[in-house]
Amino acid sequence: MRRRFVFHSLPAIVLLMGILSMVHGQYTDAPTATANVKNGSHASALYVLGDSSVDCGDNTLFYPLLHGRLSLYPCNGSDATLLPQLLAEKIGLTSIRPFYRQNGTLEEVLGGLNFGSTQAKIMNQGSYSHQSLNQQLRQVSETMQLLQLQLREDTALQFTKSSIFFLSFGKEDYIDQFFHNSSSQMFQHSTQYFATILVKQMANAARYLYDANARKIICLGILPLGCTPRMAWELNRTSVGYYNGNGCVEHVNELVFEYNRLLDEQIAKLNMEFSDAHIVFCDVYNGTMEIINEPRLYGFEDVKSACCGLGLNGAMIGCISMDMACDQASTHVWWDLFNPTQAVNKILADAIWSGQPIPNLCRPVTIHELVNMKV
Ligand SMILES: *[C@@H]1O[C@H](CO)[C@@H](O)[C@H](O)[C@H]1NC(C)=O
Ligand SMILES: *[C@@H]1O[C@H](CO)[C@@H](O)[C@H](O)[C@H]1NC(C)=O
Ligand SMILES: *[C@@H]1O[C@H](CO)[C@@H](O)[C@H](O)[C@H]1NC(C)=O
Ligand SMILES: *[C@@H]1O[C@H](CO)[C@@H](O)[C@H](O)[C@H]1NC(C)=O
Ligand SMILES: *[C@@H]1O[C@H](CO)[C@@H](O)[C@H](O)[C@H]1NC(C)=O
Ligand SMILES: *[C@@H]1O[C@H](CO)[C@@H](O)[C@H](O)[C@H]1NC(C)=O
DSSP states (O other), X not given: OHHHHHHHHHHHHHHHHHHHHHHHTSOOOOOOOOOOOOTTOSOOOEEEEXXXXXXXXXXXXXXXXXXXXXXXXXXXXXXXXXXXXXXXHHHTOOOOEEGGGOOSOHHHXXXXXXXXXXXXXXXXXXXXXXXXXXXXXXXXXXXXXXXXXXXXXXXXXXXXXXXXXXXXXXXXXXXXXXXXXXTOHHHHHTHHHHHHHHHHHHHHHHXXXXXXXXXXXXXXXXXXXXGSHHHHHHHHHTTOOOBOTTSOBHHHHHHHHHHHHHHHHHHHHHHHHOTTOEEEEEOHHHHHHHHHHSGGGGTOSEEEEESSOBSGGGOSBOOOOGGGSOSOGGGEEESSSSOBOHHHHHHHHHHHHHSOSSTTOEESSOHHHHHHOOO
16 A cells, blocks of 8 residues: 555655755765654654744745735744744754755755745635645655655654644635635625635645654644734724724634634544544634733733834834844734734743643643654
8 A cells, every 4th residue: 555655656756856956956865864763752853834824934936926915024034933943942853944945865854844835825726826735735745755765664654653743824814815805795704614614624634644644743723813913904994893902803813713613623523533643733822812911911012013014003014124123022922914923932832832821722732742642
């Protein structure tokens, strides 16, 4: 069964190697390395898939051309400020390379890769489909097949099983819907349907990864999109928004909340379907709302305006230069139009790792517990 899979995928592997050699101008040598299964930790590597919540804009060949909403720096320029990278540090994995920036050596693949790309969506209709969820899944699959070819079979299998696959998607799908259909009645009525389709795709992604031998998978929910500077500004301007006390657009939050609820439910079902896998849902919506509701408790002063942006609340034009950034980014909840600051990510990383300072964001276990589970 597995051999047949590998055989049919050979052209893809040849293509991947071709791309890597094109990027770096050389073929990698036939590998002699063995998988580095970390001592004292049961997570061999971290493989990251997602959108601007996992990538600063490094991992794309066409980023400046494609970026429609004028925020060239959705984080401070360093992936180290984002949630999965902060998590990797806690696990003890420090060399996660962006897929398009790797040097093509087995060593880098074994260190973990970030397939995620700013503006990646779950749905791949539309013109910018090349960095969608499905595209990233194909890159993961090719990478795992590369491991099977280059390592001993049982080593590759154990390496993949004990690696963590981190998925954070959905935000861009909702942003897209809102900016194209913000005044459309139809979208209002079919929102439940939209969430159902997105969650179904995420469940299929988990199944796909399971078939590629992944056994430890983390799926993140969507943060409270209605509280982001751009969403608040845009919907205020078009007067569709209804604000609650903390300046968040209530109906936008309700929509992503529904997506999160369905994803949480779906993951509980998947854990029953795959009893030898551990799939964790982490509710970053709840965590971010806790911060927005009690900002001072967590050291924040500004829950509305972007640290790096122009116009009212920094919401009209995104972060097109790092020089635009405010002096005290760590007192802001929001970095730019749609993304939280490193300070928020750090709190969320602590919380999903250990359950502190915000409890119960991840179900059924914390990420620390997930890492230490035997597979
Ligand atoms: C793993 O760590 C333990 C102590 O922490 C040590 O006794 C053991 O030799 C280590 N194993 C390897 C393979 O490094
Ligand atoms: C971004 O944040 C990281 C981590 O705090 C820091 O090391 C880096 O210097 C920052 N980059 C810029 C351009 O401010
Ligand atoms: C590839 O990158 C790794 C570290 O990320 C480095 O140790 C190695 O020397 C590099 N190999 C080549 C051929 O550039
Ligand atoms: C939203 O707009 C896009 C085009 O911008 C259209 O294809 C899609 O069907 C619309 N969706 C809904 C739910 O109205
Ligand atoms: C909405 O716009 C009005 C003026 O245009 C402004 O006073 C108000 O603060 C805005 N509300 C939010 C939540 O941005
Ligand atoms: C977060 O979830 C907890 C239950 O786990 C709930 O008590 C709390 O009200 C939620 N917070 C927000 C801001 O929704």
